[in-house]
Amino acid sequence: xxxxxxxxxxxxxxxxxxxxxxxxxxxxxxxxxxxxxxxxxxxxxxxxxxxxxxxxxxxxxxxxxxxxxxxxxxxxxxxxxxxxxxxxxxxxxxxxxxxxxxxxxxxxxxxxxxx
Amino acid sequence: xxxxxxxxxxxxxxxxxxxxxxxxxxxxxxxxxxxxxxxxxxxxxxxxxxxxxxxxxxxxxxxxxxxxxxxxxxxxxxxxxxxxxxxxxxxxxxxxxxxxxxxxxxxxxxxxxx
Numbered sequence: 001x002x003x004x005x006x007x008x009x010x011x012x013x014x015x016x017x018x019x020x021x022x023x024x025x026x027x028x029x030x031x032x033x034x035x036x037x038x039x040x041x042x043x044x045x046x047x048x049x050x051x052x053x054x055x056x057x058x059x060x061x062x063x064x065x066x067x068x069x070x071x072x073x074x075x076x077x078x079x080x081x082x083x084x085x086x087x088x089x090x091x092x093x094x095x096x097x098x099x100x101x102x103x104x105x106x107x108x109x110x111x112x113x114x115x
Numbered sequence: 116x117x118x119x120x121x122x123x124x125x126x127x128x129x130x131x132x133x134x135x136x137x138x139x140x141x142x143x144x145x146x147x148x149x150x151x152x153x154x155x156x157x158x159x160x161x162x163x164x165x166x167x168x169x170x171x172x173x174x175x176x177x178x179x180x181x182x183x184x185x186x187x188x189x190x191x192x193x194x195x196x197x198x199x200x201x202x203x204x205x206x207x208x209x210x211x212x213x214x215x216x217x218x219x220x221x222x223x224x225x226x227x228x229x
Contacts, residue, residue, distance in 0.1 A: 004158070033216070043159075043204065043219035056216040090158050103149055104217065106158030 002027065004107035006091050012113045018079040021110045025072050025093030031055075032074040033104060034066060037088040046089075049074055050096045078112075086114045118142045119207050121220035130229050134192040138205035138220050141186065145207035149217065150179060150190045153202045162203075163190070195227045 005024040013019050025032050033056075034046040045058040049068035066076045072093075078085055088111050092104035120139045128134045136150075146167040151159035165172040165179045165188070172179050178191045192199055202224050206217040 035217075035219075042221045043206075043217075045216050045218070048216055058216070092158075103161040103164055105161065106151075108156065108158045 004091055004093050004105055006089075006107035006110050008110060009108065010111045010113075012115065013081050014115055015081055015083060017081050018077065019081060019112060021076045021078075021089055021091075021112075023074045023076070023091030023093075023107060025074070025091075026105055029093035029095055029105070030072055031094045031096030032068055032072060033092045033094075034074070034076050035090040035092065035106075036060075037090060037109070038086075043090070046076070081114045083114050086112060088112075117221075118145075119205060119218050119220040121203075121205060121223045123223050124221070125224040125226070127226045127228060128195050130197060130227050131194045134190075134195045134199065134225055134227070136190040136192075136203050136205075136223050136225065138188045138190075139186060140188075140207050140218075142207070142209075142218075143186070144209045145218070147208045148179070148181060148188050149206045149208075150177075151204045151206060151219075152199075153204060153222070159204060192225075197227050197229060200225060200227045 007022045031050045033048040035043050037043045048056040052068045063079045068074045088109045090109045092106045094104050095102045118141050149164040150162040153159040163174050163177045163179050165181050170181050181188045202222045204222045205220045
């Protein structure tokens, strides 16, 4: 069974630009979550989508948005990039059943560098 | 406000011995806890989990212990192997939000010495 696939692996953008990251979940998984990993803040929850609806949201500004398609694939968008947005962005998928036997499975991430 | 804390940034253990990684949490609403392992340039990999109705869960060489009164959990790896060298994250979730919204600790880098 293929794992969670994230594209691209690496991205370099300039301040003020916008970026779109893509995530394909494990087949059969209906929940997709996004996390930001930085050296200072660790892994922080961005948002979660289930059946094309945002079900949970973290404490990030409105510049961070996402969506999920009918095939469960998800995209994350960051507009008006700032230097502090440089991070590893991780996508994770799960069956979506509240906690029992439904751990998150992570992709290898997209490394975003903002210059 | 760091709701999940891993106070040891690093730990070094000899091969074959027991590795004990610790994690503390402050939010009493957390009722599901997980451990993840992360190698460089890869995403975190799920290791083991425990719900608050239990105080111990075992899977092969990995055992997680939960002490709810102390708001403390630990991961024991016995015996430790060189391939266990990685960064370990503990994470917590509230049941009504599911494990899809995890709060992670800062991680502990475990090094297994031959």
